[in-house]
Amino acid sequence: MFKSQISSTYHQAKRYRQIMNVLIKYGFGYLVEKVGIIMPKGFKQKNIDPSGKLTTPQKIVMMLEELGPTFVKLGQVLSTRPDLLPPDYIKELKKLQDNVAPFDFNEAKAEIEEELGGNMRNIFLVIDKEPLAAASIGQVHKAVLKNGDEVVIKIRRPGIEEIVNADLEIMLNLARLVEKHIPEAKIYDPVGKIEEFADAMHKELDFTREGYNIDKFRQNFKDDETIYVPKVYWEATSKKILTLEYIRGYKISELDSASENNLDKRKIAENGARAMMKQIFIHGFFHADPHPGNIIIRPDGKIVFIDFGIVGRIDKYTKDKIADLMIGIINKDVKKITDVLLEISQSEQEPDISKMELDIEDLLDRYYGKELKDVNASELLNEVFIIVAKYKIILPSNFTLLLKAIITIEGVGLELCPDFNIFETAKPFAKRLLRQRYSPEYLAQSAVSTMQEFNKSLMLIPKLINGLYQRTKINSIKIDFDTPGTSKVIIELHKMVNRLVFSLIVAALIIGSSLIIQANVGPFFYNYPLLGVAGFIIAGFLGVWLIISILRTGRM
Structure with a gap:
């Protein structure tokens, strides 16, 4: 285990150096210095664009492609955030392609057999050796199941999880350095954005999640005659393998x-x-x-x-x-x-x-x-x-x-x-x-939800008062309830809470009565729902009583 940790640290340090090298190569050495990273003496700074013909967005795209799949994915995510980046950056980032060279079929076969257990011929009659498509996360092969169903198999690229995890850890460390050394970047919450991106990447690496997504879509559109969602073959699906119904059609x-x-x-x-x-x-x-x-x-x-x-x-x-x-x-x-x-x-x-x-x-x-x-x-x-x-x-x-x-x-x-x-x-x-x-059902749910929130707030008042009391004890602040004026404060507090509860009851009566009248529920009084009318009358009396009570005290 100790040897494994040393190996992991060594590879991470090597990857850090590689990333710094690429940043400097594309003219972003000033950022490396700004976040407090000191490069070794004698480090040669190569410049990919000495003539200055490339724009900054173009250089960023080239840099992300050179840094590999995790950074390409980050660029693709950033291309969806025009609230964070200017239009010229978004335009270039949209050009990032996720197409990479396919991995060998023997590796694909090994992944299938490891994940699904035993010889793949126990599940598939045939699998095309040439992939239909290849990307950084995985590649897709057409196949036929033992029962004769035509399917496509999505196979995760071997070793991609380790690469992604290492890169995500480095990205997170760099984001922390950016927040620490570049104060103006804090508004964009770089650490939070990278954590969010890391969560999305971990989900994308787990093909069972994609299978659950497909099943959910299939359920949502089961009664829609215009949409079809492919079937997931769960008996041939795992974290690294996803088997779906093959769809014949046109792009x-x-x-x-x-x-x-x-x-x-x-x-x-x-x-x-x-x-x-x-x-x-x-x-x-x-x-x-x-x-x-x-x-x-x-x-x-x-x-x-x-x-x-x-x-x-x-x-x-x-x-x-x-x-x-x-x-x-x-x-x-x-x-x-x-x-x-x-x-x-x-x-x-x-x-x-x-x-x-x-x-x-x-x-x-x-x-x-x-x-x-x-x-x-x-x-x-x-x-x-x-x-x-x-x-x-x-x-x-x-x-x-x-x-x-x-x-x-x-x-x-x-x-x-x-x-x-x-x-x-x-x-x-x-x-x-x-x-x-604005439907009666929605208004009723909102009224119930609001009352529940008010109830929670009221329930917190004793706890807050007790907390205040405990803090005064800890800080040796003595409150003498026999002191003249203290009891008056307590009485006023009671009045305030009572009025708040009274107001909530009046509000609940008004909302409830409105919903009853809008729903037109009997029995009726002069073509109006009797319960709704009664609720309004009671709420009116209670409301007038509350106002008179407040006016008598001389405090609104």
Whole structure:
């Protein structure tokens, strides 16, 4: 074990040196010095671009490609964060390719047999030796199961987990150095961002997670006649191996040559966009990278999403904010757009709101008079991101991932149909979500949730008082409850708590009565629900009583 630790430390030190070497090679030696790393004496600084013809974003892309798969993945993730990086950097980072040379079939065979146990011929009749595709994490082979089913096998690249783990540890250490030595970088939370990236990478390395993602999508779309999700063969799946149903169909780029099947490209574009909106606004679970290479169109016109290694999850709050943002853009409501961006912001410092609103208004003015169908969502959202970056507003990663997915699926739609518009598809979903927000069921749930939160807060008061008392004891601060004036404070505290509880009861009566009247539940009194009317009357009396009580004390 001790020998293993020495070996690990040696390899990590060697990798550190290699990374520093590459940083300096591409002209980023000043960053190495700035974070406090001292290079050995006699270290030669090579410069890949002595003539200065390459732009900084181009050099970064070349550097990430040279550093290997973990850094390429980081670059791909950063390409989805226009709130963190300028447009020219995003444009170059999008060019990062994850295609690498395939590994030998004998290695693939060894991985299959180790993971699934025994000879692979016990499970597969045949496996194609030539891979269908190869990437940094793994590669895909076509095969046939013993029962005759055609499948594809995704096999994890041997040794990739060790490489990724070592690189992630180095990235985290570098992020800590950046936070320590470059104070202006703290606003972007580099350590937090790398920890988030590391978590995503660990999940992507575990193919069983991708299998669970596929099963969840399959369940979500089981009643949708326009979408098909491939089956996972769990008997031939493990952490390093994923076996899926083989799908026959066409890539987006092949649809023109598939005209003999009478496939309606406009309908496919609309169905794909609707599927994306369902994932976002209904399921809260979406394919995070729906680019043309991850979409297959079956001969019957059904859309098949593939590669579920990266998915996004959004909670109810984020869904509401996306709906608000969409409606704000559709209605060209400057204040709503600004409010949404600020509400979800993770920034510690507040921007100049008036200037920000002027910039958003200027952006929307460029679309004034245009029909919704004539507005390009990708261009508009990218310009919103430019404003976000300008005012250093840091958005949650799942929010930017979601907007990036919307932009990507619009690109697919435009490739299929030049006058396709994602806003037209999103509008009914966003409006439906907003309608649900004001439904009796939603209001009732919100009222119950609010009352529970108030109850929790009230329950904390004795604990807080006891904590204060204990601290005064520890600090030898004596409070004499017999001291003149002290008892008066206690009495006033009791009154305050009683009024708070009384106010909550009145509020609960008003909310409950409103819901009963809106739900139109009998028995009725002059065509109004009797319980609702009675609740309002009781709440009115109690409210007047509370106001009179407050006025008598002379304190509002």
